[in-house]
Amino acid sequence: MKEDRVIETILEKMDRMLELEEETLRIISREGEKRELKPLDALTLLDLPDHLRKTAMVMNKLKEATAKEVADETERERSIESAYLNQLHREDYLLKRREGRKVIFYFPEE
Amino acid sequence: MKTIAIHSYRGGTGKTNIALSMAECLARREKKVFLVDFDLRAPSLESFFEYKPSYFVNDFLTGRCDAKDVFVKAEGFNDGLFLGFASSEIREIKEAMREDKRKQMKILSRILNGKDLLKDEVDYLIVDTAPGLRYSSTNVILSSDLVLLVSTLDKSDLDGTKRMIEEIHEILDMPHFVIINKVPEGVSGEEVSKEVGDKLSQKMICTILCYCEVMSLRGRQTIFHQQPEHPFSRAIEEIVDKIS
Ligand SMILES: Nc1ncnc2c1ncn2[C@@H]1O[C@H](COP(=O)(O)OP(=O)(O)O)[C@@H](O)[C@H]1O
Numbered sequence: 001m002k003e004d005r006v007i008e009t010i011l012e013k014m015d016r017m018l019e020l021e022e023e024t025l026r027i028i029s030r031e032g033e034k035r036e037l038k039p040l041d042a043l044t045l046l047d048l049p050d051h052l053r054k055t056a057m058v059m060n061k062l063k064e065a066t067a068k069e070v071a072d073e074t075e076r077e078r079s080i081e082s083a084y085l086n087q088l089h090r091e092d093y094l095l096k097r098r099e100g101r102k103v104i105f106y107f108p109e110e
Numbered sequence: 111m112k113t114i115a116i117h118s119y120r121g122g123t124g125k126t127n128i129a130l131s132m133a134e135c136l137a138r139r140e141k142k143v144f145l146v147d148f149d150l151r152a153p154s155l156e157s158f159f160e161y162k163p164s165y166f167v168n169d170f171l172t173g174r175c176d177a178k179d180v181f182v183k184a185e186g187f188n189d190g191l192f193l194g195f196a197s198s199e200i201r202e203i204k205e206a207m208r209e210d211k212r213k214q215m216k217i218l219s220r221i222l223n224g225k226d227l228l229k230d231e232v233d234y235l236i237v238d239t240a241p242g243l244r245y246s247s248t249n250v251i252l253s254s255d256l257v258l259l260v261s262t263l264d265k266s267d268l269d270g271t272k273r274m275i276e277e278i279h280e281i282l283d284m285p286h287f288v289i290i291n292k293v294p295e296g297v298s299g300e301e302v303s304k305e306v307g308d309k310l311s312q313k314m315i316c317t318i319l320c321y322c323e324v325m326s327l328r329g330r331q332t333i334f335h336q337q338p339e340h341p342f343s344r345a346i347e348e349i350v351d352k353i354s
């Protein structure tokens with residue numbers, strides 16, 4: 001549907017804005033490029049707030065995914081998953097990279 | 111596929127006997143059941159059988175084989191029971207007990223992916239766990255659809271079970287039931303309810319008495335396998351009715 005496409009585009013733009021904001025914040029706070037990721041092990045998962053735990057569990061399984069792919073597993077809205085994934089990223093549980101129009105969340109390969 | 115974890119606060123409450131009996135019960139009801147020993151600290155499923163598996167659960171968790179490679183078909187169980195054993199080598203036990211967060215995160219991921227691989231072929235995945243709150247059991251609880259908590263009437267056992275429910279199962283919104291095992295003969299139902307308390311009573315699906323016949327089999331066979339009409343076996347049927 002046409003409206004869906006419009007919403008999708010707006011969401012992508014919002015993602016991009018969020019990213020820019022993060023980049024700016026990072027530059028301002030002069031944080032190093034390489035930040036140490038925190039592990040998402042079972043006991044850490046138990047301490048996460050409910051809404052983030054579901055997202056984190058799916059990421060634990062998929063290892064690398066877009067918000068859409070996570071939403072397919074959790075059966076929640078893509079935009080909601082995008083917000084949760086970004087929160088996990090800001091709290092240093094996940095890495096994030098952009099490939100064209102897609103934003104991919106992932107854990108680093110060992 | 112339904113994944114059921116058999117867990118307890120303390121050791122020796124009867125988890126392994128109940129897990130194996132439930133698995134056999136479901137297999138007799140024409141279900142395809144995978145039973146796996148996740149008590150990596152003190153494996154005990156192997157003592158009931160004489161199989162020499164090519165791979166142990168430990169091999170799966172460390173990426174040395176796939177989930178399906180671990181399971182051995184049990185002979186004489188209606189062709190419906192498959193078993194996954196844990197290694198009893200001290201080296202493997204030590205390795206499995208390492209509380210390294212990153213390693214445990216990888217293990218949780220292997221469990222979640224392994225489950226996905228089995229889900230279309232299996233009706234029930236029953237997981238026998240290590241008692242208490244350690245990584246091996248928490249990983250399993252997080253990956254389950256239902257947790258059965260086995261407790262005796264001992265005060266510390268009941269208190270610990272209640273705390274675990276409040277701090278884990280309720281927070282995770284994880285479906286769970288309580289089984290009270292080894293109830294001494296002559297203790298009335300009322301007395302049991304009083305000991306167990308309101309909170310656990312609401313979740314209690316079965317009480318099983320203490321039977322010397324169970325103990326006399328010395329962990330080599332279940333009474334369920336040997337005597338289908340025994341009250342222990344009937345209790346298992348009752349549990350299976352309630353969870354299936
Ligand atoms: N209802 C029962 N009556 C008597 N003995 C029991 C009963 N249930 C379990 N046992 C005995 O208790 C011991 C521990 O049982 P087990 O199934 O190995 O527990 P867990 O796996 O929780 O450590 C075994 O010796 C077993 O025979």
Ligand SMILES: [Mg+2]
Pocket residue numbers: 125126149154238
């Ligand atoms: Mg046991």
